[in-house]
Amino acid sequence: MNRFAAVLIALGLLSAGAQAKEWTEIRLASEGAYPPFNTIGPNGALAGFDIDIGNALCAEMKAKCTWVKQEWDGMIPALNARKFDAIVASMSITAERQKQVDFSDKYYATPLGLVARKGSPLLPSAESLKGRKVGVQRGTVADNFATRFWEPKGVNVVRYAKQDEAYLDLASGRLEAALADALEAEGGFLAKPEGAGYAFLGSRMFGANAEEKAVIGDGVGIAVRKKDADLKAQLNKALATIRANGTYDVLRKKYFDYDIYGQ
Amino acid sequence: MDLSVITGSLDQYLAGLWLTVHLxxxxxxxxxxxxxxLAVARVSRNPAVRGPVAAYTWFFRGTPMLVQLLLIYYGLGQFQWMQAQWEAGHPFWLLFREPYFCALLAFALNTGAYTTEIIAGAIRNVPHGEIEAAKAAGMSRFVMARRILLPSALRRAIPAYSNEVILMLQGSSIASAITLVDLTGAARNVYSKHFAPFEAFVFAGLIYLVLTFALVGLFQLAERRWLAHLRAQRNPRPVG
Structure with a gap:
């Protein structure tokens, strides 16, 4: 009986050891079409704030990281299909996604913003946008928000596979406004020459009530499979370290001249 | 397999199916x-008539339909001139602002090119005997084309054309690349909403399968009706 107990304990220790696995090789995925967070650099490799954060975390964790380029549409299913181990692609932490995956702590906060031609009389509300064409990237927080709060009230929501395509149609006049992550819209469109005649309408949207706040989410985190709690813990620890030792701020200043971490 | 993903979005699939069908x-x-x-022009002996049609079919058969679609939708919309026409509300150019019209134009130009070659090939393959008989009967070239050449060629083109229509049905799934919510677009929306790729796409695939079978059946009926004279005889007379 004693021997049996010893075997059980040994097995328990073994499996505990397996559970608290130290991740030394991690495959990270990003999209590469969401500047300045993730884009394709001149050399064809992924680049941007997400990529820098991912690399900094890997350096902190002393892990060897490889990047995988993955379309936004299939991001979460591909994570769960073990095509890679974590998503560092400006993915907002939302209740809907938390049914499928776990998230690290946020690495930046992200309100939505409604972009339109300067001087447009529109406002980010269902009443103002009724009957108008508003573009969103399919499957994003902006899509969820517009689908839930605007489409039922008569706003014409047009969905795109890529954020860039929505800006193209905004510039060509097919859309009257585009709803997007405010930071992304600023870096990916408004700050560029083609975004010169455009601006945010109204203020940035953090959610006017609890329901809207739940859709907009608690900021952007790194998604991991639900069973990889050890990876999540390692990422959170590394994140806290780079926040505290100033690495985060150095990287952030490369892209943004104000603090995007939020409260 | 979560069936509620599908049952909860049946209306989206139906709307997508309708768009796919009429597009x-x-x-x-x-x-x-x-x-x-165009096929008649394509087989002309005059290079000035034949040439432009050959160039058209060469271009549209030589490039992917997705590229043609993106060129018409995003490409044209990028020009300042086109945007100025849209601002001015020019009724003809405004058509190019609508994704439906862009898809229809790209698809029609593409299938037009393939169909031209299919029919031109069939015209070339009309048996000499039929043409000689027409000539012997004293028909003018126009009468011969209308009464003999085209009816015979169009009948012979049915099997190849049925392939073209089925390829168009499946090729039309790229309409979702320019914001149209066709059957594939509906599946993509369902997929990104529920993160359930298997359910979302399997159901769309099943609908395409049913549509394809329906088309195959329709074309079989057409072949039975118009190609009966080319069918193998059911009870061939015993030889000798």
């Missing part, structure tokens, strides 16, 4: 109507 039907109808005269 494909309309573009095939336009393409076929244009292809008949």
């Amino acid at each position: 494909v039907a309309l573009s095939c109808a336009i393409g076929l109507a244009a292809a008949v005269p």
Whole structure:
């Protein structure tokens, strides 16, 4: 009986050891079409704030990281299909996604913003946008928000596979406004020459009530499979370290001249 | 497998199915109507008549339909001149602002090119005997084309054309690349909402399968009706 107990304990220790696995090789995925967070650099490799954060975390964790380029549409299913181990692609932490995956702590906060031609009389509300064409990237927080709060009230929501395509149609006049992550819209469109005649309408949207706040989410985190709690813990620890030792701020200043971490 | 993903979004699938059906039907109808005269021009002995049609079919058969679609939708919309026409509300150019029209144009031009070559090939393969008989009966070239050449060629083109229509049905799934919510677009929306790729796409695939079988059946009926004279005889007379 004693021997049996010893075997059980040994097995328990073994499996505990397996559970608290130290991740030394991690495959990270990003999209590469969401500047300045993730884009394709001149050399064809992924680049941007997400990529820098991912690399900094890997350096902190002393892990060897490889990047995988993955379309936004299939991001979460591909994570769960073990095509890679974590998503560092400006993915907002939302209740809907938390049914499928776990998230690290946020690495930046992200309100939505409604972009339109300067001087447009529109406002980010269902009443103002009724009957108008508003573009969103399919499957994003902006899509969820517009689908839930605007489409039922008569706003014409047009969905795109890529954020860039929505800006193209905004510039060509097919859309009257585009709803997007405010930071992304600023870096990916408004700050560029083609975004010169455009601006945010109204203020940035953090959610006017609890329901809207739940859709907009608690900021952007790194998604991991639900069973990889050890990876999540390692990422959170590394994140806290780079926040505290100033690495985060150095990287952030490369892209943004104000603090995007939020409260 | 979570069936509620599908049952909860049946209305989206139905709307997508309807868009797919009339987009494909309309573009095939336009393409076929244009292809008949173009095929006649394509087999002309005059290079000035034959050349432009050959260039058209060469371009549209030589590039992917997705590229053609993106060129028409995003490409044209990028020009300042086109945007100025849209601002001014020019009724003809405004058509190019609508994703539906862009898809219809790209699909019709594409299937028109393939159908032209299919019919032109069939015209070239009309048996000499039929043409000689027509000539012997004293028909003018126009009468011969209308009574003998085209009816015979169009009948012979049915099997190849049925392939073209089925390819168009499946090719039409790229309409979702320009914001149209066709059957594939509906599946993509369902997929990104529920993160359930298997359910979302399997169901769309099943609908495409049913549509394809329906088309195959329709074309079999057409072949039975118009190609009966070319069918193998059921009870061939014993030899000798």
